[in-house]
Amino acid sequence: MRFEETYLNDNILDALYDMRFDEMTPIQERCIPEILDGYDVLGVAQTGTGKTAAYLLPILSMLDDGDYPKDAINCVIMSPTRELAQQIDQAMQGFGYYLDDVSSVAVYGGNDGGRYEQELRGMRLGADVLIATPGRLLSHLKVGNLDLSRCSFFVLDEADRMLDMGFIDDIMMIVQQLPKSCQCVMFSATMPPKIRELAVTLLHDPVEVKIAVSRPAEKIRQSAYVCYEPQKLKIIKHLFKAGDLQRVIIFSGKKEKVKEVTRQLKQMQVNCDQMHSDLSQQERDEVMYRFKAGKTDVLVATDIVARGIDIDDIRIVINYDVPHDAEDYVHRIGRTARADRDGQAITFISDMDIYRFQQIEHFLGKEVEKTPLPDDLGEAPVYVKREKKRNDTRRHGRWHSKGNGRKNNQKRKNTHKKHSSE
16 A cells, blocks of 8 residues: 555655655554554554554644644654654654754753753643653653653553563653543554553554564574583584674663673674663663674673664674574564575573473464584483473464444544644
8 A cells, every 4th residue: 555545744755755765664654543543552563664654644734724723842753762763753854854844852861961951841832742762751750751642642662671671660640641532543563461461551442453473584694502501601602603793782671680691792703782771761772872883893781772773784693592482583683684685593492491482483483493502512402392281372464353343533533624624
């Protein structure tokens, strides 16, 4: 389906034309019409499916066409990390290029005083779109720097990461400041029970859209080592002995393990750095700058880097431990083989993680090649194939609620009539 087949307004369509965006992705095709029609939306889709445009385009179109207050925050977009907030802000500048009357401000931590004053000025002038991380937005709310009582749209992006990072209480305090008439959109890459509970609390009769997690790109060369935990660092030493260490990310699910691996790699004279939630925002920015600039060869990181970070030239991704599920596996290894480049993904499978990795292989629809351990590392665990239980079978596909949850917001209805007549 093409963007011009929707009733996005002409200014949005002109910007999309300039950016050479013609065809909608599946998540955009399913979400844009529903948001334009005033529904709350719950979207389940992984990074890279175009979900930012799925909510930004219809909201910007309505803000440009509708009679919204000029001195109020009309839309709040919540992001779990500063990096994602910056990417949303960049997308906002592109999509909103011809929207002279729609303004925005990005609000996130780790900035100097000058940035804080810029945020404050933007909020007081009534920026239409506020893109923010939870902690920073809550701090502005607590000191009375902004008023959300007239907000018309609220977007919660990467909700599962919000929960993982402990932002749920902050989110609920922010939600309490919104009017009941606010249209809400929530996106998550996965749908654990806590996300479902949050959706019930936040959304009113939502349209639910789920886009199946796509399998990794075929050009990613996937392989794995079956090993015991103490053998993992020795495998890395073996992999790195050739000396070509540029553009490598090593993922672990635990920050304590990230710290340990980084410490061991530095003892091996590997030019590496670490990224995890114990770092301040300024420290994280410095780490990412050094890595993107090529000043660091290896980045050891928790899953905070697996989503929302645009680095196109990663050569190797190493899963130091097996991710919790197929979605996390796809997000991790999807950092490599981007922008038409080749890439390699290597996973270390300990004896305790064999069954979990077999579940990932079941999702992939193939067995990942197992590389024998180097001769000097000793014996490896036996990769015993286990039968998958019937009730473990997971469904992947699209689903959509059949509720009749259309909002009774007269202003929005009038805007829709205007669209329909064009």
